[in-house]
Amino acid sequence: MEPLLKALGPRLDALLGPDRVITDPVRLRTYECDGLTNHRSTPGIVVLPDTAEEIAAIVRACADAGVPYVARGSGTGLSGGALPRADGVLIVTSRMRRILEIDVPGQRAVVEPGVINLDVTRAVRPYGYYFAPDPSSQQICSVGGNVAENSGGAHCLKYGFTAHHVLACEVVTPDGELVELAADGPGYDLLGVFVGAEGTLGITTKITVRLTRVPETVQTLLAAFDSIEAGGTAVSAIIGAGMVPAAIEMMDALSIEAAEAAVRCEYPPGAGAVLIVELDGPDAEVAAQFAEVERLCRDAGAFEIRIAADDAERALIWTGRKSAFAAVGRISPAYIVQDGVIPRTALPKVLARIDALSAESGVRVANVFHAGDGNLHPLVLFDDAEPGAAERAEEVSGAILDLCIEHGGSITGEHGVGVDKSRYMPRMFTDTDLDTMQMVRCGFDPAGLCNPGKVFPTPRLCGEVPGVRKGPHPYEGKADIF
Amino acid sequence: MRPLEALAKVCDDVRAGEPEEGVLGVQPALVAAPSSVAEAAEVMRVAAEQGLSVVPRGAETRLDWGTPPRGCDLLVDTHRLDRLVEHASGDLVATAEAGLPLETLAGLLAEKGQRLSLDVPLPGSTVGGTIASGAAGPLRTLFGTPRNLVIGLTVVRADGKIARSGGKVVKNVAGYDLGRLFSGSYGTLGLIVEATFRLHPVPAAAAWVTRRVSGPEEAHEAVQAVLHSPTAPSALEYIGPGTVAALLEGVPDGVAARAGQLVKLLGGDARVTEEAPDGWGLYPDGTTLIDVTAPPPSLRELIGLVDGLQHDVAMTWSGSGHGQIGLPSGMAAEEVAATLGALRDVLGRHKGGAVVRYAPQDVRSEIDPWGPVPALSLMRRVKDQFDPDHRLSPGRFVGGI
């Protein structure tokens, strides 16, 4: 173990007791990656705090020792945002999972960062409310992780992202201070930039979330098309008609095959694409719009339309979509989940280009996407036992991001930049853009100890840092990638 | 080279400031009105070289907000940056320059049946000023404030460099969201020059349901009834004294049905109108305007406090938990200060607060316009990074930032 870490160990032991400080190498290795497994780095120490004060004390200890640290919730991130550092401390919030307050008249709840996204909804559902952000991993991802990543989900087309549903966060700053950041307080909207900063500005210890009224009606339709193009036409028609569905999701034949193998979702056989359209809201609104959606799907060439009659049927329709990523494991030994965004109107063009890329390279690509907002999730399949296959897949995956940038889109719609995409940031932003973003970073974390090496390809030097720095600069260490 | 000459080299609209152009009484030495983003960047670069303090100005609708600048060597006027750069209607996205008035923007977007879901409480206000002040109206209940609708932002930094964040797609988590950071930053971090917004379709139908309420309890009950109903209003307002109103938007049949539901739910004299009720979407009258963060459970006490004041005090409040209170000119500075203190006491218990937007000079000297600012030291450090020389709207913001 590095000498700096070694010195830190006893202080952490004293803070938490040895049971919540993990130093055994075998145990440490189980934390070597989050949901993205191609970046791995065994943390130097893992700590399992139970309270905000403990996190603040841990951060102070790290700051004093000049040791970098990374926060992790459930470890389901898909960009390596919670990739630990061999020379650092991994602060795991999975034990901090109390729902502290449910304020129905105020339409808000206060939760600890380790609370599982879906558990918020489960807790407030009896009052007729839910927590709107619904990433596919909502049954396990933590609210703290949602805050770090500004998570979206299938329904963010209508309801927006985590940033729109977080009213305040208690945060441990890289100074080890506990401060409250609020969306509507006096001064800068630091909360606005903290949410989605991928854990590089501090660690949230308490989150006030906005609760959303459960809609009176939810109507879900599954439409099967011969081709992605036909499905895309339907999407354009729906948006063009001035509707804002809760969700519009599309899957292509390959991803349907995978989902079918995994969860037997029983999508119409022979479909080249399925479209899931969900409308929600007041009865009368939904009824009028739903008929229109159905008509538009038929006009676009849907050969089969299924309408969920009840919650069970709706769940079945969504099961296929929600398990699609992991389900691809059934049809391919390995795969890369890509996450890129394009203006929705560029969908047909970009999908055709992805097809061509796939054909040229011989690398299979399954497409799952949030069609309503142009958020693509191409799943690039490969066999990791085959020499060179991973590199070819990586190449195709990168080329897809280039396509997104070329069409005025983004390199990530919801998975975040993390370690995985920091190298693509200069393709989307100029040096000045990145430098400007990092001014915020320097304001929060001049020593660069808080989740260093994420988001930005090269760190901005923050100028004179007060206090004496010990040991190597935290950016010097690099994660092993294999 | 003197500042005027240096600026004139990069911008063709530079002149000396006039006394009536004062920012809360501080007269600008110079006024520059760049006509493009590149020109704006040049102006800012020259200002940096010359060490000029800079205050941005849009349509002056909120220039009297906040505290007076410590200095104003240069007023950067954005009125010539008034282009709608792009309206990608198929993607429900538009990019506009900072000086474009929101009403003009609305007219252009409406041609394609779309809108930016932000109210314009002060006519004439610009894209840039609205973002810099974080201003919004009743629609904030459903659509939020500029922070929720800006998806891409271009700013000119204190050193004159152009920086972009976000992009042209609604769903995007690449990099820090400076759009949210700049929303409500009062021109203290940089000059906003261009913004990309997410848009919404103009609803086919709209109706208001209005009910008279008497006293805090009835208002609270009416508001709670609507909030917890499934009618999904776009806006829910309390307009003091005594009116609760909800805006419903959607398809004609849907709006009619929901309005009927709300009338039944609210009872009393609740009625449906096609026109907004009086005072809808306007700031309350008065010479002192106080913005309050007041979550729904605090409404009862808030109204109780306002109604209990010696003067006729106007207020509005939105279902998202944010309101405005207008104090009349007749209120003495000490009375304003006492009222502000009382508001902060009450709202503080609900994790809310009160910020004075504008006030007469004699009042300003008696009060702390911002109230307690958590994380102020963090804010100072962010400011120091963006504007190390403290030249941008110096002193206009919290804690003298």
Add this chain to the structure above:
Amino acid sequence: MSAQDDLPKLLGDCVHCGFCLPTCPTYVLWGEEMDSPRGRIHLMQQHAEGAPLNAPMVQHFDQCLGCMACVTACPSGVQYDRLIETTRAEVEREHPRSLKERAIREAIFRLFPYRRRLRALRGPLRAYQKSGLDRLVRRSGVLERISPSVAAMERLAPPLGKAPRLPEFVAARGKRRATVGMLTGCVQGEFFPGVNAATARVLALEGCDVVIPGNQGCCGALSLHSGREDEARAFARRTVETFESADVIVVNSAGCGSAMKEYRALLADDPAWAARAEALSAKTRDLAEFLVELGPRAERRPLPVTLAYHDACHLSHAQGVRAQPRALLGGIPELTVMEIAEPDLCCGSAGTYNLLQPEAASALGDRKAVNVDATGAELLVAANPGCSMQIATALQRRGAHIAVAHTAQVLDASLRGLGRDALVGRTS
């Protein structure tokens, strides 16, 4: 092919998505990666890559309840059940355990699979003094661990009256629809004789001839789920022989049923037995599964009882039997079935787990008891004896007054028109 051979492939199926985490009882308790299925698979991977099987690893494998909730939750189809069984067998073969641990394990496996030894435990006062138990069992501390559960069971068992001794044959009432073999189980047979009697009556009332071989022994479930493969195989062979002539074998204990359905994998490498084991697995049915396949014929009489149905892990996760018991219970007039919050979460019984990991088990039991209590039900129904004992003990600790019964007993009470008092007593 045995799991050992295709271990790399089985491990490779895991994509590290974490969907298993919230379903894992130990992760729910401790929030530690090493005590989640994803973490344990990671540990197995480390071992497969050459890391020695050391004490920390074994600790986390031992702490797995084997509830298989993760198997249900996994979208990638990871066969964690096979992974953990293979790993456990390896742990038993390779990892030296402490003297105390060995004593407890030996005691458990000398006690539970043997009905005569179990019989010595019945009755709360007899537990400590019975000479029928061997010295190891008495000295290991296992009795101290099990006696509170036994005592709780004795208090909470439904007042159905004395359980009759089961004959080897019970004839169908009315026209015969099927002939079934019935497994009586070790723990079920000794601690819940009423459940077996009810099972036989219900089957007979639904038109089945019930064959109950008197020489049947332990099915091997406990051994199989604890990595004692050779012992499990021996039990399995004997059970295959005993029931070979039956068309269908009905099992009312979830753990036993799931083990018998696994015989095909357990004996797959044994040429002499593979086909016979396969056949037996194919004929094994849980009671509820069988009754739903058969369809109801006997008249259901009203039972105005509100009950909470608990999914035994080895029924819901291992056998996928969730709808059938609910359908059967729901078919009884005037009976209300309440769902228990966190239905997928194990109660902590998990075979021998509550004896080997008593602290974790009791934390899980308490959690389950809180959820059961919150339903407001007056009767808890479960289809596994271990679950019943575990939850009954936890309810007892909370001072909750709720009776415990098996699905078979509820059906029996309805079919025989015994009324609610037969199930919930006169206390409510």
